[in-house]
Amino acid sequence: MKITSAGFNANSTIPKKYTCEGDEVSPPLHVWDPPEDTKSLALIVEDPDAPSGDFVHWLLWNIDASIREIKEGSVIDGAAEGANDANILGWTGPCPPEGTHRYEFNLYALDKILELPEGGTKEELRNEIVGHILEQATLVG
Numbered sequence: 001m002k003i004t005s006a007g008f009n010a011n012s013t014i015p016k017k018y019t020c021e022g023d024e025v026s027p028p029l030h031v032w033d034p035p036e037d038t039k040s041l042a043l044i045v046e047d048p049d050a051p052s053g054d055f056v057h058w059l060l061w062n063i064d065a066s067i068r069e070i071k072e073g074s075v076i077d078g079a080a081e082g083a084n085d086a087n088i089l090g091w092t093g094p095c096p097p098e099g100t101h102r103y104e105f106n107l108y109a110l111d112k113i114l115e116l117p118e119g120g121t122k123e124e125l126r127n128e129i130v131g132h133i134l135e136q137a138t139l140v141g
Contacts, residue, residue, distance in 0.1 A: 001135045002032035003107040007072065014103060014141040020095030025073035026058065027141075031107065035134045038065040038109040042129055044122060047094065049101040056085045056122045057092050057103065061114050080118040082125055089119060094141075105139040 007027035008014050016022040031041065041063035047055040059082030060075065067076055075081060075090070086092040094103055110132045116124055 001137045003137045003139045019093040024093040026091035028072040029070040034109040042108040044106045082120045109134040
């Protein structure tokens with residue numbers, strides 16, 4: 001399995017459009033070759049270089065296993081969003097206080113549909129996926 005973006009290349013700068021200095025829309029993402037027995041996908045986007053530790057920018061789960069594209073600025077019908085570290089549901093664009101940070105888009109292929117309600121936290125999502133991850137892919141910007 002692989003995750004890519006038409007908005008930026010792996011290990012390159014995320015364009016201003018997707019940050020707090022631009023339109024702050026989520027970048028387009030493409031899912032490649034999840035395992036055949038995938039029941040759902042989950043996405044955790046975080047900044048491991050944030051001064052306070054990992055800063056969660058986006059939580060998304062129960063993405064239909066047949067989805068191959070998450071369009072720019074959109075959420076997949078039927079998917080649930082969690083509370084990010086800006087205390088909102090949805091995407092919060094990169095906005096580092098200083099320096100260059102890495103932004104990890106972690107995609108998980110799962111063997112089940114999660115029962116976690118919308119608004120859940122990263123910890124709750126991580127607890128739900130333990131033992132259900134078929135494969136994981138990461139894109140870093």
